[in-house]
Amino acid sequence: MKIVAICGSHRKGNTEWMLKKLLERAAENGAEVELILLRKANIKTCLGCLACEGDGNIRSGVCKIKDDMKEIYPRLLAADCLVFGTPVYFDMLSGLLKNFMDRTCAVWPKLKSKPVAGVAVAEEGIGQAVRNLQSYAGICSMPWVGSVTGLAKAPGEIAKDKNVTRRLLKLADKIMEIKKD
Ligand SMILES: Cc1cc2nc3c(=O)[nH]c(=O)nc-3n(C[C@H](O)[C@H](O)[C@H](O)COP(=O)(O)O)c2cc1C
Structure with missing residues (x-):
């Protein structure tokens, strides 16, 4: 089981802590884990050119950036599984x-059937954030x-927050139960 988590925070903060806790548990249970910190990556904004869609007949699947x-x-x-934070x-x-998701335009059809989970943290209320992640998953058929x-x-x-920790460990265990094809 290879789990790749993507952290969408600009700082070494709560989101990163949550993803690390989840990955740590999964690694203890034998998963190969990786954390991509978007704050450290050079990822330009999507240009909306749709060059990745090719000529309409053949999808290029290549981003020109x-x-x-x-x-x-x-x-x-x-x-085998993605985790968005x-x-x-x-x-x-x-x-x-969101920009990272936009930039997956080049490959999103290839993400089909790949399980995905999410973590979100707010000061007062989560609002639409988890629904945002679920919308992406739905569009990609993940x-x-x-x-x-x-x-x-x-x-x-x-x-x-011990309750959050407990739920993170539980989510990690649930991911490990996913059967690989
Ligand atoms: C630009 C900005 C907007 C925010 N908007 C909200 C919000 O709408 N609701 C909320 O409860 N917290 C909001 N927060 C607070 C963060 O969600 C909160 O501090 C969270 O712990 C940050 O996670 P991090 O430590 O992983 O960066 C906002 C923070 C920033 C910087």
Whole structure:
């Protein structure tokens, strides 16, 4: 089981802590895990050119932007399960994660059937953020495994919430139960 988590926070904060906790548990249970920190990656915004769609008959599947997505695409495709993590910004997923999703335009049909889970953290309320992640999963025909949400503001504050930790471990175990093709 190879799990790739994508962190959409601009800081080493609560989202990152949650994803690391989940991955740590999965790794203890034998998973190969990887955390992609979007804040450290050079990922330009989607140009909306649709060059990745090709000429309408043959899908090119290639994004013409030269940046870190080039080496991230194969890692996404090699994963057995993806986990998206986002801080809640104005009741939605972060712009960092949304731009990453936009840039998957080149490969999204190939993500079909790949299970996906999500974590989200907000100061007061999760708003639409988990639904945003589920919408992406739905469009890509990726089965939704589940989500963990929590409330925190300062970086690392979420670690104090034992209920969140318990649910993260449970979600990690649920991912490990997924049968590989
Ligand atoms: C631009 C911005 C917008 C935010 N919008 C919301 C919001 O709509 N609702 C909320 O409860 N918290 C909001 N927050 C607070 C963050 O979701 C919260 O601090 C969270 O813990 C950040 O996660 P992180 O530590 O992983 O970056 C916002 C923070 C920022 C920077």
